[in-house]
Amino acid sequence: MRAIHVSDPGRDYSLTLVEEPRPAPLHGQVLIQVAAAGLNNADLLQARGLYPPPPGASKLLGLEVSGTVAALGEGVFGFAAGDGVCALLAGGGYADYALADAGSVLPVPAGVDLIEAAGLPEGLFTAWTNIVDTGRLQTGETLLVHGGTSGIGSLAIQMFAARGNRVFTTAGSDEKCDAARGLGAARAINYRTEDFVAAVKDETGGKGVDVILDMVGGDYIQRNIDAAAIGGRIVNIAYQDGFKAQVNFTPVLTKRLTLAATTLRARSQSEKQAIRDALAAQVWPLVGTRIKPVIAAGFPLEQAQKAHQFMAKGGHIGKILLKTA
Numbered sequence: 001m002r003a004i005h006v007s008d009p010g011r012d013y014s015l016t017l018v019e020e021p022r023p024a025p026l027h028g029q030v031l032i033q034v035a036a037a038g039l040n041n042a043d044l045l046q047a048r049g050l051y052p053p054p055p056g057a058s059k060l061l062g063l064e065v066s067g068t069v070a071a072l073g074e075g076v077f078g079f080a081a082g083d084g085v086c087a088l089l090a091g092g093g094y095a096d097y098a099l100a101d102a103g104s105v106l107p108v109p110a111g112v113d114l115i116e117a118a119g120l121p122e123g124l125f126t127a128w129t130n131i132v133d134t135g136r137l138q139t140g141e142t143l144l145v146h147g148g149t150s151g152i153g154s155l156a157i158q159m160f161a162a163r164g165n166r167v168f169t170t171a172g173s174d175e176k177c178d179a180a181r182g183l184g185a186a187r188a189i190n191y192r193t194e195d196f197v198a199a200v201k202d203e204t205g206g207k208g209v210d211v212i213l214d215m216v217g218g219d220y221i222q223r224n225i226d227a228a229a230i231g232g233r234i235v236n237i238a239y240q241d242g243f244k245a246q247v248n249f250t251p252v253l254t255k256r257l258t259l260a261a262t263t264l265r266a267r268s269q270s271e272k273q274a275i276r277d278a279l280a281a282q283v284w285p286l287v288g289t290r291i292k293p294v295i296a297a298g299f300p301l302e303q304a305q306k307a308h309q310f311m312a313k314g315g316h317i318g319k320i321l322l323k324t325a
């Protein structure tokens, strides 16, 4: 099969197409003939040598795919050869075939194109577990999603707007804010021209926001604390603007806030399966109607390098895909 290898991992890495043996599914695994793989910022970090795959994971890039079931390992039930599926992976998506643990696989629902389904797993798993499991977002509460047109943000807005929460978001241009409103954001804040703390206070009658999903860090650490309501929960999934900040923790104490941060990739298979099961029960009925993948661009597998350069430029709205055909 064809696969993408990283040559010279580091700042000037290159991605090259190679031939390698097709993997065989072990107990509990599904072999997927890949239609498309979704790009994630983690792939760029891994190629730069900054985010090694967890023990036991494929060394190939690629944390999510869609495609058809090619073969089942022992002990896998509920899927059959030829089924259209999408899956969260710990690695291995940039190839013609990929292995997924059965507990991270979901069917491609009606209303979603098989290729575009590659843009669903990483965003939905990440947004769900951070906002619901860690952030404990309740019915009627407000949510602020930073980076509303990112792969993660574009799905988080749709998912929680569809579930009835008022969702506020930040993005770096008016065009991106328009797109975020189109996805269901009650207010989209251009962070280059507007202060998100003042904007969410304005939207909530001064109360502040109940849950914040942040991927920015840096000076947002303090500003999130200032924007949070009493009892608010702030969950970081990245610190793009820096892991270090000088913070006044007084409002954390007085507003009884919870600060948290998590990663998804290194979690155990049983934790990922629990997220998959929650998505299947509570979100999948909305996928294809209220929640759709937002696709910024698709590149052929052999143009993985070009796709990474496109992502690194940062103008995209939604997911970038690598297509095998």
Ligand SMILES: NC(=O)c1ccc[n+]([C@@H]2O[C@H](COP(=O)([O-])OP(=O)(O)OC[C@H]3O[C@@H](n4cnc5c(N)ncnc54)[C@H](OP(=O)(O)O)[C@@H]3O)[C@@H](O)[C@H]2O)c1
Pocket: 039, 040, 041, 042, 122, 126, 146, 147, 148, 149, 150, 151, 152, 153, 170, 171, 172, 173, 176, 191, 215, 216, 236, 237, 238, 239, 240, 241, 262, 263, 264, 265, 311, 314, 315, 318
């Ligand atoms: N912890 C986990 O388990 C986990 C899982 C998946 C992803 N992540 C992280 O989540 C982030 C998004 O991933 P992705 O693959 O969706 O990447 P992506 O599409 O490249 O998104 C990056 C986003 O960050 C936004 N951003 C940058 N600076 C900002 C600022 N000052 N204010 C508001 N937004 C800002 C960008 O918005 P503009 O373009 O509008 O500036 C862009 O939407 C990445 O940092 C990734 O590493 C973490």
